[in-house]
Amino acid sequence: MPRAGLSTAAVIDAGATLADEVGMAGVSFAALAERLGVRPPALYKHVQSVDDLRHGIATLAMNDLAETLRDNLQGRSGSTAVGALFDAVSAYIDAHPGRYEATTIARLEGVGDPLVGATSRVIDSVRAVLAEYGLAVGEVDHAVRTVRCLIQGYASLRAADAFQWSNDPDESMDWMVRFIHAGLVQMGRAHDGDAVEEVAS
Numbered sequence: 337m338p339r340a341g342l343s344t345a346a347v348i349d350a351g352a353t354l355a356d357e358v359g360m361a362g363v364s365f366a367a368l369a370e371r372l373g374v375r376p377p378a379l380y381k382h383v384q385s386v387d388d389l390r391h392g393i394a395t396l397a398m399n400d401l402a403e404t405l406r407d408n409l410q411g412r413s414g415s416t417a418v419g420a421l422f423d424a425v426s427a428y429i430d431a432h433p434g435r436y437e438a439t440t441i442a443r444l445e446g447v448g449d450p451l452v453g454a455t456s457r458v459i460d461s462v463r464a465v466l467a468e469y470g471l472a473v474g475e476v477d478h479a480v481r482t483v484r485c486l487i488q489g490y491a492s493l494r495a496a497d498a499f500q501w502s503n504d505p506d507e508s509m510d511w512m513v514r515f516i517h518a519g520l521v522q523m524g525r526a527h528d529g530d531a532v533e534e535v536a537s
Contacts, residue, residue, distance in 0.1 A: 342372065344382040348392035355393055355434025360441065363390065363434070391451060394442035397435035398454035401428055405461040415517035417465045422487055422513055429491035440488075470524035479520065486512055 350372055355363050365386060369376040383389045401424075408424040409417055429436045444452050462480050471479055490509060499505040 342374065342378070342382065344392070347372070347379060347382040348389065348396055351389050352393045352396050352432070352435040352438075355438060356432050357434065359434055360390060360393075360437045363393075365389075390438050391442050391445075393435050394438040395451040395454050397432065397439050398451060398458055400432075400435075401425070401439075402454055402457035402461065404428055405458060409461055409465060413468055415513060418483075418517050418520075419510070419513045421462065421465055421483065422490075422509055425487045426491040426494070426509070429488065430495060433495060466520065469520040470527055471520070472523075472527040475523060475527070479523075483516065486516065 347368070351363055351368050354368055354371060358367070363386065365376040365379050368389070369379055372379075379389075383392060404424050405421070408420045412420050439455075442451055444455065446452070459480060462483060463476060466476060466479050466483075469479075490505075490512065493499060494505050499508070
């Protein structure tokens with residue numbers, strides 16, 4: 337019998353905490369069962385496998401991140417919104433490296449997968465930041481991926497203490513925000529120019 341009061345949500349939450357402490361590679365049924373004070377077979381009452389547990393952790397992380405972005409981006413626009421996006425995501429990665437790692441290895445399983453809905457909410461928040469720049473429709477996904485790569489790369493390198501020279505890493509992040517904002521503005525103007533040329537022709 338599983339421990340009284342143990343639930344799927346509690347198992348996934350404990351797994352997420354463990355992941356933040358030891359990384360996803362260290363998340364196993366044995367380690368999690370020891371933390372919860374149960375035998376490993378008891379976990380099968382709540383998650384089907386380690387992969388299922390990792391998927392649940394990724395879903396938890398994406399839901400948390402979606403709420404964080406909603407709160408931090410509200411009422412912001414332009415470079416202020418880009419800066420808030422960088423701040424929120426990099427802070428989340430700093431605070432929850434293991435559960436964020438789960439989001440990078442999880443596979444979306446189609447309609448009905450709660451991770452799909454959670455991921456869509458995060459992407460929609462990023463798209464909302466980018467919307468005012470007037471990018472061509474076909475460029476929005478590229479912009480989303482570019483922003484993600486920059487934030488994740490910066491946060492991962494900072495967490496690994498890879499910025500060991502004299503400059504303040506936070507100043508570098510401010511510079512990246514300005515760089516991204518300027519690039520998005522330019523890409524939007526280029527798209528407007530193309531649209532004008534198409535109309536003229």
